[in-house]
Amino acid sequence: MLLNIQIENIRLARPEKTLDVDFCAKEIRLDVFVKNETDRSYDIEMQVIGKKHLSLRARYYQSVLDISSLHAGDDYECLTESYVIFLCLEDIFHKGIPIYTFKSVCIEDSSLFLDDKTTKVFCNAIKYNKMPVEKLRTFFKFLVEKKPDETEFSKTLSEKVLKAKITEDARRTYITLEQEIRLAAKHAAQEAFEEEYKKASENEKLENSRKMKAKNIPDDIISKCTGLSLQQVQEL
Incomplete structure (x- = not known):
């Protein structure tokens, strides 16, 4: 919905995926790392707090995605499309736009795009009422208000969140119990x-x-x- 592209199926989806490209390099932990059937990759980041240097962070994340996907001996043409998506709870660019999409464009001729297959997207959740499609409006309204409305999609989101929270609570309980046993x-x-x-x-x-x-x-x-x-x- 955000990218207005068709995804036939998800080949790989990993929450909290850690990428470490070099011993001396800064490692990153991606909130959600996804690949589809064409090896197009997506990094989705939920940005609740902290808006400083998000543009530089997006640049680094995209470079690490490229380095981790291109193996020794591979040609540069093996690089596939990659998207870094930040779901922000505030307008970090202060332009009132619901979705900011960045691609490399020629300054001298704005009709000329650099086809490097990279895209950076920053979503402004507080402008959910201006999102291009109804499901996006529902999704970001849910993020902002933290409660479902009467739509079926919103109720589905709420159920998934509740299920995730129960799993997380159970995990925390297990970890706490395990720690207590070890301590005893x-x-x-x-x-x-x-x-x-x-x-x-x-x-x-x-x-x-x-x-x-x-x-x-x-x-x-x-x-x-x-x-x-x-x-x-x-x-x-």
């Missing part, structure tokens, strides 16, 4: 170690005390040297 096991192991150490230390003190008593060293001196009480020394 760690504490139990620590306590067991301290108890064994305490026993070993006590036995060592008793043994040293016996050796000192065998040499007729006074009990009060033994007590001070070993840390045992005077009564413990006398009972040996």
Whole structure:
């Protein structure tokens, strides 16, 4: 709907896809990475907070998409179309346009486009009422108002969000429980170690005390040297 293109089927879709192109390079984590049947790739970013340097971020994301898709020995013509899409909850360009689409265009002749197969899209959710099609208006209205209206599409979105939240809550509960189990096991192991150490230390003190008593060293001196009480020394 955003790009006004037909997608026959999705070949690959990964949420929170991490791309790391070089040991020294900055890695990126894509909110949603999608490829269709023609290997056209899409990065979809939900931008809730933070609008600084989004244009530079889009540039870097698109370059990483290209590097990760072009393998050693491949020709440049192997590069497929790629789209970086930011779903923004505010108008980052302050022009009142619902969808900002950027392609490389010649400054001297605006009818001449650089066919580098890259597109960057920034969606302005607060202008949902100006979106070109009804489903886009419904979708972005849902993002802004966080509640469904009476349309079937909006209700479907709400159901999917609820299902995702339940899954996320369950995941958090599992992780929390797992952490608690690990923590309890760690504490139990620590306590067991301290108890064994305490026993070993006590036995060592008793043994040293016996050796000192065998040499007729006074009990009060033994007590001070070993840390045992005077009564413990006398009972040996």
